[in-house]
Amino acid sequence: MSFNKIIFFFSLSTLYLLINSCTSESAEELYVSNDATAKIVYNSKLKTIINNKCISCHDYHLEGTNRYNTYEKTKSAISEMMARIYSTSNTIMPPADASILTPEEKLVFEDFYNALNNIETEKFVVTWTAYKFPDFNNRASVSGTFGGIDYILNNEYSNPIDILENATVTINTTSVNVGGNDEKTQNTAYFFSLFTPEIVGIVNSYTVQKALITFSMNGIEQQVEFDITLEENKLILNGSVPDMNLFNWQSAYDGFATVCGEYHQQKVWEDITVKIEISL
Template identity: 55%
Template sequence: MRYNRIVFLIAIVQLCLFTSCTSNHADELYPSNDAEAKVYYETTLKSVIDNKCISCHLYHTEGANRYDSYEKSKSNISQMLERINATTNIVMPPADQEQLTEDEKNSFKTFLDILQSETPQGNPIKVTWTAYKYPDFDNRAGVSGTFNTVISYNLNSTAENLIDLLNGANVVIDASSVNVGNEPERTQNVASFFNAFTAQISGTVDSYNNENAWVTFNMNGISQQVVLNVSLETNKIILDGTIPDLNVFNWENAYNVFNAICGEYHENKLWEDVKISIEISNI
């Protein structure tokens, strides 16, 4: 069986990049499956939000925390899930409010799954990232983005099963092509970090099995191997994990450049850990 088109989805999270200067919350990029997601929102999720969330969030002083529309719920769904599943004092709904049932909690996850269920056509490799800002770990906020230009990629074109697409797989992206939600100001601020950090980012699968993949990332001329979890779905491989410390890649200069531009917006704190998600699909 041949897999002649794949989508390689890498969330290479650069804390600095994630630190958007104009928003307090994660910006998720789900351009591909709006039609189905809107139907699910209107028929299922909206009633849950209206009954359990909107009494507070409709009147929230920060617009990013108002979940009274499809677009606002879409852009904040990852943070909403984090709060719903939190075990600290940031859990939502608060303890003194009516709690979500398990089915209601699952509706938020289903909404996210629908948004992510298709990958945009065109470039066969899609790279996205997410990272975090603010000093308080329990209340740190994520910012996500993508890269518009894939310089090169390689997958096992003779793979006879899905997992073997990983055999020798690699991707190289142009770091200067960073895109933060198609917002020019935020993208320019994040680009200042990459201009001082690295021209390219590459990822190479060194080895793998049905549970883990050992992937070497190269940034700023420095390589580090990271162990990612492997999940197999119908015609899809999902790798996820964390780059634990960007200091390994000597990011200090880029950190300082970015902090000089945007430090006041993230309280001079960018977190060093980077979440990664890689999705490889047979299309």
């Protein structure tokens, strides 16, 4: 999430607190539209995340906006929650000594917020996850997305899976974003500048459960298998590149390590997981 988004959420949080302290408006009055979509996000995903990582502290409040044990309470507090989730100070939630939210879990909060505010989500989202640190059993994940994506989809489908027919995607790697962290984003962009200016994917074949996509990176083509799931109004593909050496990444990796090797203890693992989300 960009710095501007963080400021935006803090501003919304402040505005919300002012409104809540001066009026008796209910959640229904604060968000009068798109309840149906928001409830789907809440019941299918967000409620579980809150129960696992928030409710141990945010269930004991008798009154106020810090109690998140119901849909209505969460709905009323979402602006403040977003501000705290993306805070860069000691106000961040969950706190440092608690179980932190993964990038994917943060996106669920965003989906809920966007649904309440009728903010259109991106049609095509690619999320990659790399792994760092030498000890395989204790390696940590780093996830990012790309802002510059061009795609062609089959929008004349009757069955949602057929949106993949003859689908292609072209990713501008300079548009990489690593969780709103400027330093990590700059370092990763440096890696891609040494590796490949763009990534091209072409759907070769698909079934209800699987898709085969040929990716072109660094002048090399390799086929990657994805598992397919259909969730609400979204098609989700999960796959992995088992070894980035297949795309001859070593020289780019070596250059990358000279700049920020200390941050990952001189080790980034060769496997990369990829998640593609297509809104229907």
